[in-house]
Amino acid sequence: MTDKPAFLEIEPPVQFSELSPGMYAVNCPGRFDAKVVQSLIHCAAVTNDPGFYNGTFLGMMLPYYLHNANNLLVGVLGNLDLAGMFIPDMEKVAPKIAGARAATGSVVDYLRDIAGAIPSDGCSSFDEKVIRKCFILLKAACGRSVNSQSIDEFDLTSLVNCGHPSSAAAALNGMAAWVVVSLGGSGTVSGYSSAGRLGLKWSKPEGAGPLYMPGSENSSSILAAAGGLATSAGLALVVENWTEHGGEVSLVAKQ
16 A cells, blocks of 8 residues: 555546556546545455455446346247247258257357456466456446447557556456446447556446446445555556446556
């Protein structure tokens, strides 16, 4: 932990390259209880077990994984139901069985992607491979009603340097969990990268209505835990322009 305040609400414009490790909020009025956030940041910053927080963030996204897996299973069951309706006309049954088999493969691939992206506690570097795995977990939780923009496309050759890669990876998973529960199942998510900075944005259209998926009530706590992990890694976590319809969060390395 640094001897400076762990949580600060600051005004734009922000000189990102000059930020010391900690958590910063920009244009987020009323979103944080500073005393509660300070306590959560401290707990996460002094932890020797970032894996605990990874598990917590994945737990927040679990209902979304189950929801999306269920949607994929509909393709299996729907084809099997049609196959049953067409019996004994095997010319019509065969394509539906083939469709059910293909849909089953999609479910298996989806679950394998998630299992393969779950971070290990022994993360030795905060590199492109680790970051891509975080994004796999994010996209798997978003589902078909969320438009993912640039998540697989932006350049990760200029990465943020950090002192504790496992904590940095856990902080990024916390950012992903915040995006997921904020969207609540629909909207747009995008990402960006520049020298010393890695960020995520989310947005929902005006009049989108209430969230139909759980977790949004824990949004500020998720960010506070991610902020503490970022601090532990020697990074700043900056939350910007958080409203009911959008927000942005980034990891920043002091230059």
